[in-house]
Each structure stands twice: as C-alpha cells, then as structure tokens.
Amino acid sequence: MQKKLILNADDYGWDKDATAGILNLVTSGKIQNVSILANHCTAAELQNIQPYQSSVSTGLHVCLNAGMPVLKTSSSSIQHESGAFFSSKELFIKALTGKVTYKDVYNEINAQYTLLKDAGIEVSHADSHQHLHQYPFLSSMITQALHEVGIKKIRNCMPYSIYDTRRIIVAGFCAGTKNNLRKFSSPDVLITDFTNKHFNFNTQVPELLKRLNTSSYQTIEWMCHPALADRQGSYLQRKNEYDFLMNCDWDELLKELSIGLSKYSFL
Template identity: 25%
Template sequence: MELIINADDCGKSKEVNEAIAQFIEAGKITSTTVMANMDDLEGAARLFDKYKESVSFGVHLNLTEGHPLLYSNMLIEKGLYVETENKIVFNLNSFRNKIMSVDIRKELKKELCAQIEKIMDYGIQISHIDSHHHIHTGLLLLPMMPDLVKRYGIRKMRRMRNYVPVASWANIALRNLWAQLIKLQNRKIIMTDYFGIYEDWHDGGKQVLPGSMILELMCHPGGAYQEEEIKLLETDFISLKNVKLINYKEI
C-alpha cells in the first residue's frame, strides 16, 4: 500500500506553518495544501522553497473560513459572504450542498481562480487540489472542478472521503457511491483510491489496504488537534510492513 500523509491548512498562520515544518523534518508528512486567503501565505512559500523536492504542495481551496480575495456584492446580497466588524468573511457552510444560479457559481468560481492564481504568483508549484471542509466534493462546487483543473493544468485532486472504518455500513455505502460518482465526473483527473482522516487509520490499527492501493490521510499540525499530533509523531512508518510513504508528485 502506498500512503500519502497530507497536512491541510498550510498558510493559515505562522504557528501552523511552523508545525508543518517540524512534521516534515520528522518524516511524518509527505504533502501539504496551501490556503491563499489566510495569514501566512509568505511562510507557505518559504516552506515550498525549502521542501519542494521531498514534499508535494497543493492548493487548499477555501470558501468557509476567513475573508475572500475578491469583493462580490452579489455574494453579499445572497448571504454567501457576510459583513462583520467592518470585514467581509465567508458564510458558505450552509450553502455547500445547494444548487445555486449560474451567476452565483460564476462569482464563486472567480474567487477560486483568484486563490489558485495567488498561490502560483508566490512561486508555489501546485501538485494537486483539495479544499477546506471538503467543499470541492459538495453539490455547489463539484461541477466547477473539471474546468478548474484543466484551466490551471492541475491533474490530481483529493477524492471524496471514503475511508471511514468507524462509520455505519449505510454511511460507508453512501460515501462510496458519491465517491464513485465524483470519480466518474472527473474521470480525467488522477485521485488516490481512498481518502480519510489520520486518526481513524491510527485508531483502526493502521490497516494496510490490499494490493497497490493508494490511501491519502489528512492531518492538521499546529491547529486544535493535539491528540492527532501525538499519534502522528509516535507512528514509526519505517517499521510498518507493506506501507510505502509517497507524495502527490509520485502518483
């Protein structure tokens, strides 16, 4: 089994970037994805310059936390952006699985393009695409993905979360069905076979998937996931039989 450990939220803050650097140095993560609209994109660019030979750097599309890069009066009027304390912030969580008008989707797509282009402007070479709170797998944004990856030459994308060992059989069946539909729509895009949460894999006994399966696990160094960090640091990947650590550049 080939295993990608991806640190989400790179660029969110100096603290997150420092933690990601520590986990890269410790050999615990092989990939990370960058947020364009948060507090330390400059630090993310420095991480890329230092670790680009060994770690893949993707884009972490974000419409659920922080402020947009582009102003949109339409999205404010429709409630997808809100004004608070003289700032405009995202308010997309309640809309992520709704089908909106073509004009609204065009406005959102402009924001996503601005985020990708800003990361590229900082010299970061994008290996793959995923999103904050998995918005790219919801009904609102999913139809945009084929055009986005084609426009920017991004050939790889995180799949729907389908590694859920603690879920009910009905939940797993529905997730697998949705994952297959997403894969069908994005059949020209490369994805791993499975995607899940690092803690689920750790607590489930570090399950080795059969054959040449590729599993991506997400983690969040430097955030509010201290227990996850402890478990990640204690894992000796070298000692795990039939497990090979890779990054997104290698698939």
C-alpha cells in the same frame, strides 16, 4: 506491486498552531504532502514553506466556505455582503437553488491558485476545505475550475472506513460526484480515521495498515490535520495527530507490508 501511501497535512495557514505544526513536520522530514489554505496564509507563511518544494508536494486546499476571499470584489454569488464567504451549508443551499455562478467559483479558485504560484509554490494537487469539491451542485463547478487552471491531481474523498453519520454523508456525496474526478489523477481512497475522537493512534494505526495491505487499493491518501494545539470547538485531534506524526517511525510500521510512503507528485 507496492502500494503508495500519501500522508497529506491539510490546513497550512488555517491558524498559527496548524501552520507552525505542519512546518515543523516538514522541516523534520516527517510529512511529504501539504495542502495550503491560500486565502488564510500570510506572505511570510508562504515564504516559509516555499523552500521545501523538492521534498514536499504542495497542494491547493480550495476554500470557498471560510474566511475572506483572495479576490476582492464588491459582489459575488459565493460571498456575504460583508465580503466573507458563506458557510458550507449556506453555499450548498445557494448552489442547490441555482444561485452560485461558475464565473465566481472560477475567479476565486484561479486567484487562490495564482497566489501560490506567484509565491514560488508549485501546486502538485488540490483538495478542499471540508471536502467541498465533492459536494453535489458545487462539485462540477469546482472541479471544472481546477481543471481550467491546470490542476491534474485531486483528492478522492471517498472514506475507507464508513461508520458514522458524517462518513455516510461524505460517502454519498462522493458516489454522486465521482464522475467529476475523471479528468484528474486521484488516490483510490481516503483514510479519515484521525478525525475520530475515539481513534487510538498507537494501537489502531498498525491494525489499519495491515488491513490496507491486503485491500485492493493501490494508492491510498491518509488525511491529517496536525497542529501544536487543538482548536476550540473543533472535533479534530490536532495535537494528538502532531505528536503521533512527529514521533512515528513509518519505516518500522511498514517494514513487513507492501506499502511505501509517497507523494502526490508521483501519482
């Protein structure tokens, strides 16, 4: 049986360089899965991606840890008094100490989901900013809210390659929260190597694909963060990812492998 490879571009809406880069890849037919930051997108940005529903699976990139919420409220357990979201660390500590309510999590996720639906975007799947939906103490609330709004497919954040502190922590979080994904369909594993600043796109992508071809995984998601330019202070190789994806010939890379490109909507 041919394995499915889901190339998913995260962070549509995050900033102008990410949004423009992802839209270029979509219009060029280079990417078939996109995750949208609803609370960062303008109406025009949503309108620009909407016409590509037939060729692209569009997902909700749940964000409860950066920027302002979609739902405007004077008081919430997931926001500062200023109205901005807590950081990931702050939100985790609040959840750990029982100070985050499910009602606030659900209401904001529902508002983000509804914003996309009202813009004419069919939401095929969900993931989250900085893998928040697999954080201990937050995962059960976020996944339950996603289930309630009608999401049926979700990212499994378990990294295929585990070789540094960040990936060890993520793997631990995923192991502890994997039961929360049971009500969803998910890929078997997540490729996160594009975020490794030492990753060589030209030599290591073919090597990684060959290893995946002989692995036991049948459905593989490859996480991407392409953009026209890097973001100051970020570890992401956004410009390198964009250049690689724009110029990559996947047919050539996969021609001798039992792997085919796929979409979340086919999961």
